Amino acid sequence: MSNIFEYNGSAVVAMVGKECVAIAADRRLGMQAQTVTTDFKKIYEMNNKLYVGFYGLATDAQTVSNRLKFQLNLYQLRENRLIKPKAFMHMVSNLLYSRRFGYYFIEPVIAGLDPKTNDPYIATMDLIGCPMETKDFVVAGTCSEQLYGMCESLWKPDLEPDDLFETISQALMNAVDRDAVSGWGAVVQVIEKDQITTRTLKSRMD
């Protein structure tokens, strides 16, 4: 039990394309070496233009996603509008920092489009809420080094939704193949201003 982040195993990546974003994650849930399930959900829908994926301990991912949905639902009811991705990022950051000394063992990956302008937005943060916003891609996972390498080589600006799907899929699949505790298939969501495409990939099932 040397690293609690590696107990369940996960890989999440998000990328920016032309007027779209994509977010992808593997599907394995394990208890160290033992694989428990191969259809575990790691990406959660917050609203129809905002998705969050989590790397780290599965129980904390589920708890944090429920807490976030709770706060977000209240926000949307009170303000009668969809939240901006940037404001959502700050909400997540505050939630994680509120547990500064009893932290959640997770790192979130946020991907979404601005509700009015449809500008793409991606961000990630560390386990206590330090945000990182980028223009190209964000990665988190037990194979994050591999993901960084894959994304850096494959990503190009202004990819169309179909090309973005190919790019993010190749990046994720090849990275998790070099990692023992992540893989067993992948889920890829491509978010555009008027539709969301969800695809499930079959990769090396080991």
Added chain:
Amino acid sequence: MTERYSFSLTTFSPSGKLVQIEYALQAVAAGAPSVGIKAKNGVVIAVEKKHKSPLYDETTINKIESVNDHIGIVYSGMGPDFRLLVRKARKIAVQYYFNYHESIPVSQLVQKVAAVMQEYTQSGGVRPFGVSLLIAGFDEDRPYLYQCDPSGAYFAWKATAMGKNYINGKTFLEKRYNEDLEIEDAVHTAILTLKEGFDGQMTEDNIEVGIANVDGFQRLDPAEVKDYLAAIQ
């Protein structure tokens, strides 16, 4: 040590009214006149700042306060109650910014301030606030003007007057208001509305004017007020 009453002092009368709130509204109606007008591209709020004696140093006290750089607030009624509500409103605005890194929408601030005012009509051992507030602000795309009453009720207005003479003020505004007012016309109209019930000479030191537009909320300084007054005389 600080024992609180566990029962409310604001209770229903047989006719179904909360008499304390009615009395609070009387305190508001006896307060200095204030006015608010929403234009196409901004909101103006103005208030009379007459003092009982020429010995007052009117430059130190402001009746128009900003809650954050987008939202301004003015009152009719009891000054000390206003100060407390401004403190609470500022904390609410800054707390929102801490959570979302976004400027609080005017309607959200109004709801939260009004909730505070309502608490004081139901909590133990306290009395309602003796002020009605006018909250003016410009959200991302459009201007808003809200009134908050001692009961905790809030209303969105195109134009309104509060305090002494408010009935005449509102009648005046009903005649003068139209949807195509620009902010400059609105300031002019607001000052004229105050002038209706003004005793004596109106100068840049005995009224205050604030404007909320796309660039934020600003209280006008006396020199700017003087220019608007010159246009009226």
